[in-house]
Amino acid sequence: xYERSLARLLRxxxxxxxxxxxxxxxxxxxxASLRPDSTINFASPRVFRDYVxxxxxxxxELDAAPGSTRTVFLDEVQRIPELLDAVQVxxxxxxxxxxxxxxxSSARQLRRGQANLLPGRVQVHRLHPLTIRELGADxxxxxxxAHGTLPGIYRELNPEVRASDLRSYTDSYLREEVQAEALVRxxxxxxxxxxxxATASGRILNVHNLSQDAGLGYxxxxxxxxxxxxxxxxFRVPAWSxxxxxxxxxxxxxxxxxxxVRNALLRRPLDRPLDDERGLLLEHLVAVEIYRRLGSFWxxxxxxxxxxxxxxxxxxVLSFGRETWGIEVKSGRRVHTSMLRxxxxxxxxxxxxxxxxxxxxxxRPQVVDGVEVLPFTDFLDLLPG
Numbered sequence: 527x528y529e530r531s532l533a534r535l536l537r538x539x540x541x542x543x544x545x546x547x548x549x550x551x552x553x554x555x556x557x558a559s560l561r562p563d564s565t566i567n568f569a570s571p572r573v574f575r576d577y578v579x580x581x582x583x584x585x586x587e588l589d590a591a592p593g594s595t596r597t598v599f600l601d602e603v604q605r606i607p608e609l610l611d612a613v614q615v616x617x618x619x620x621x622x623x624x625x626x627x628x629x630x631s632s633a634r635q636l637r638r639g640q641a642n643l644l645p646g647r648v649q650v651h652r653l654h655p656l657t658i659r660e661l662g663a664d665x666x667x668x669x670x671x672a673h674g675t676l677p678g679i680y681r682e683l684n685p686e687v688r689a690s691d692l693r694s695y696t697d698s699y700l701r702e703e704v705q706a707e708a709l710v711r712x713x714x715x716x717x718x719x720x721x722x723x724a725t726a727s728g729r730i731l732n733v734h735n736l737s738q739d740a741g742l743g744y745x746x747x748x749x750x751x752x753x754x755x756x757x758x759x760x761f762r763v764p765a766w767s768x769x770x771x772x773x774x775x776x777x778x779x780x781x782x783x784x785x786x787v788r789n790a791l792l793r794r795p796l797d798r799p800l801d802d803e804r805g806l807l808l809e810h811l812v813a814v815e816i817y818r819r820l821g822s823f824w825x826x827x828x829x830x831x832x833x834x835x836x837x838x839x840x841x842x843v844l845s846f847g848r849e850t851w852g853i854e855v856k857s858g859r860r861v862h863t864s865m866l867r868x869x870x871x872x873x874x875x876x877x878x879x880x881x882x883x884x885x886x887x888x889x890r891p892q893v894v895d896g897v898e899v900l901p902f903t904d905f906l907d908l909l910p911g
Contacts, residue, residue, distance in 0.1 A: 527675060528660050529554050531911045532653055535822060536627075542617065544603075544628040547653035548783060548796050549699050552677045553629040554601055562599035564694060566592065568609075569602040580664050581608040588616055588624065597625045604630035613667070622704075631757065640813035649904060652758060653819040655784045656680060658906055667902075669886075671799035671807045674786025688786075696790045700759065711728055715742045721751050723760060724791035728810045730833070731762065731780040737777050751780075759783055761817055766830035767844045770875045775833040797807050805857040808902070810842055812885060815906060816844060822911030832872055840868045843879075851881040859888045865899045 533556050547553050550561055558565070568574050572911050588598065603609055626648065638828060656675040658665050662681075673679060673688050676695070682688045686700040701717060702836055719740040724727030750901065754760040782788045785807060791900075794877055799807050827846035833839040842853040852872045856865055861884065869882040882897045887906045892899045900908075 527555070527559075528552075528656055528662075528664075528681075530559075530653070531657065531662060532556060532651055533559055533820060536560060538652075540625065541627045542628075542648040544630065544648050544650045545653050546630050546758060546817070549631055550676050550678055550695065551653050551655055551689065553631075553653050555677075557599050557601070557629055560597065560599075560627060560835070562597040563595045563600040564597070565601065567601040568605040574605055577609065578606050578879055581606060581612050583808050584609055584612045585615055589904065595624070596674055597627060599627045599629075600630050603628045607706055614647060630793065651822045654758075654814070657815060657822070657911065658903070659911070666874075668798050670788060671785055671804070672794075672796055674784035674789070676784055676786060679786060685797060689790075690785045692790040696787055700787070700791070712742065712746070715740055715746070716750055718742075719747060720754075721791060723751070723754065724788050726780055727760075727782040728806050728813065728844045729779060729789050730775065730777045730818060730831075732777055739825070761788075763765060763813060763817075763829050763831050763842070766832045768832070768843070768878075775835060779813075779831050781817070784813065785810055785814070805855075808857045808885075808887070809855040812853070812897060812902075813842065816842065816909065819909050819911040824909075832868075838868055838871045840872045843872070849881070850876075850879050851883055852879050853883045853885060855885045859886065861894055861899050863895065870895070 530552065537560065545553050545557060553840075554567075566573060566577075568577065574886070583790075600609065600613075611626075612626070615628070616624060628648065656677055658670070661670075661675065661680070669680070673685075673692060678693075679688050679691050682691060700720060700783070708824075719736065719742060722736055722739055733748055733751065734744060736751075737744045740747060742750070751760070755762065760780055760782050762780055765776050782791075786796075788810070789799075793899040794800060794803075813829075816827075820827055820829065824846065827844060829844070830843045831839075831841060832843050832852070840852045841855050842851075844851045844853060852869045854865065854869050865884060866882075869884065873879040873882055883905065884894075884897050884899045885902055886899060888899070888901055891904055893900060
């Protein structure tokens with residue numbers, strides 16, 4: 527089992543927590559590792575039937591619980607959003623009696639059920655697939671670029687089984703359960719949009735073009751994209767506004783939450799990453815590595831991309847505190863001065879940029895024309911979590 531950074535954070539804080547994340551990222555395993563005294567799993571049909579019509583049952587049961595019951599784990603709580611009202615009553619009445627650990631796979635489903643998200647009472651965290659740091663000695667770059675880092679899939683030693691599991695995940699979860707979540711009427715249109723999202727992952731998003739290619743109306747496509755973001759299947763990296771905003775492209779970039787899922791949706795060969803996609807995949811990997819640290823581990827940080835109308839581009843602009851980093855990602859092992867043009871142009875036009883960083887696959891760090899050139903793993907060492 528991989529040690530999750532979020533588990534260490536939750537042990538340290540001891541606070542009530544709601545952990546959201548897509549299926550199979552390890553939410554239940556993580557919260558179970560905190561050794562709750564009582565666990566109620568609403569994914570069980572029997573348990574669901576017991577509580578769905580009587581959410582106040584939870585309050586009665588905890589009123590009768592022995593004093594040794596301190597930590598209560600409610601798994602898949604989005605299935606019965608009304609239970610959060612009962613949790614609030616218990617917390618407000620006896621704030622030090624119980625610690626609640628809650629898990630869910632859909633913020634949208636909670637909001638759609640008009641759920642009480644317990645502001646000020648429960649810390650909300652997002653759990654993602656494994657980071658490179660969590661993989662530790664098991665990290666293999668080609669394996670990550672091809673199969674992603676969903677814990678159960680990455681842990682599988684047989685590459686053919688990993689590939690089969692990934693395809694099953696995309697078909698049974700993304701195409702069926704997320705379709706149900708979206709209340710999709712046009713199943714074919716949603717499926718086409720999902721494939722197009724995979725194609726667009728890591729690239730600048732134009733919703734109008736995406737809706738036309740999928741054969742959907744603009745508002746329908748926009749709503750489906752919101753579903754993918756609410757279920758944490760996709761995320762956006764917005765365009766940076768900076769001091770040069772008049773010359774900047776305003777569309778954000780869209781990224782799927784896991785590289786293996788992206789490759790499976792696109793029906794890529796899953797034995798190794800395609801050579802002509804290696805640069806795009808490495809950029810995608812840097813994006814998810816940074817994104818997985820935002821919020822719980824780096825709440826003050828924001829992530830953007832930079833592109834001018836004249837074609838000057840920098841993959842990422844990372845801002846936190848008084849720091850602003852321009853970050854360019856290259857999959858080669860050597861550095862050419864042409865690779866530095868975007869970073870130098872960004873810093874020239876925006877004096878608030880404090881570091882110019884080029885991430886590459888070479889073995890040793892160096893400085894070229896004022897740009898820090900860092901091996902991939904050295905760059906990750908700069909990130910918290």
